[in-house]
Amino acid sequence: MAAEHPLVSGLTSSSPLITAYSGHRPDRVPVWFMRQAGRSLPEYRELRVGTAMLDACLDPALASEITLQPVRRHGVDAAIFFSDIVVPLKLAGVDIDIVPGKGPVLGAPVRTADDVAALPILDPDALAPVAEGVRQAVAGLRDLGDVPLIGFAGAPFTLAAYLVEGGPSKDHIRARTLMHADPDAWRALMAWAADITGTFLRAQVLAGASAAQLFDSWAGALSLDDYTRHVAPASARALSHVRDLGYPDPAHENDEVSSTVVERNVPIVHFGVGTGELLRAMHDIGADVVGVDYRVPLDEASRRLGNIVPLQGNIDPAYLDAPWPIVEAHVRDVVDRGRSAPSHVLNLGHGVPPETDPTVLTRIVDLVHGLPA
């Protein structure tokens, strides 16, 4: 990667987040929150007035400012780029919109082999507003202590779930039916989704993101067998788009034999909801860190992964509205259970609910930063 990339220049490579993602214990437990940018913040709601969600994502200055808001407010250990998993679909020319209060909705669902064959190709140049938004966010983070930026993308299955269903769905039954009824069309759809989402992720990393998170939010709808056979290969293919992007490993920078630089790959987190049965398979696609939802305690998740995988998670968002002593006891319990893993990044078990009082999130950050590492 370019010399000015924050991992290569060393601005973020020894940060608590990247240290923990690399499997080492930093001097404090790093913390950030999925959906930390968004409707829980009054400053976000104010900025978004009159701008549609996807327009906000494609306005580099706006996306960058929204990305920085939770870092300024909460003092979290990571920024996550403000965008959405469907942005690369939109940029490829898929007729998709994000409907307020609902989520992504397709003009015409993708249900047959012909529909799949007609899907448009993404011109990498179309990602320019995303790359520019990332560059501006990374520049803004220089004034906030060089907090690392996480880039993200949707995993092929979660994208396919929206494409086939035509919008949000509970059980993703149409998508799962296509998987079994027409495996060739399914494979073609997953390969298309892998390349488009991998290209989106690569653009964010090249523009300055220090880590990447693949969201397979809806993979919990799948059996382990279906996941392994019909989904995992495409998720691995998506990650292959960023697997060649390396940076000098700070743990080896003082090695005596310095003629060979030891390189690390940009750390990759893989997260899904209700995926307790899939944790090992989700690690095996080539993830470095596994994101755990709130259903499986971290010590149990770590056990299922052989106690060798860095974990991220898993405060139950349902606690956020409880009296503080109850929140505090839950957060301490999550941190204690996280000690079973080689390293742990505290997060929620899913996104911040829009009605959350943001002062609770700040209080959690302060609590966690005061706990022994």
Ligand code: 1CP
């Ligand atoms: O107008 C608004 O404010 C719309 C709400 C909203 C926001 C703030 C949507 C619509 N997307 C986003 C931003 C977003 N999406 C981020 C921002 C970065 C941050 O975390 O701060 C991220 C990481 C996403 C990723 C995303 N979009 C996922 C994966 C994460 C998850 O929550 O599981 C998924 C499934 C989506 C689809 C989507 N986009 C928006 C909604 C409401 C949904 C879910 C719809 C459904 O239930 O199926």
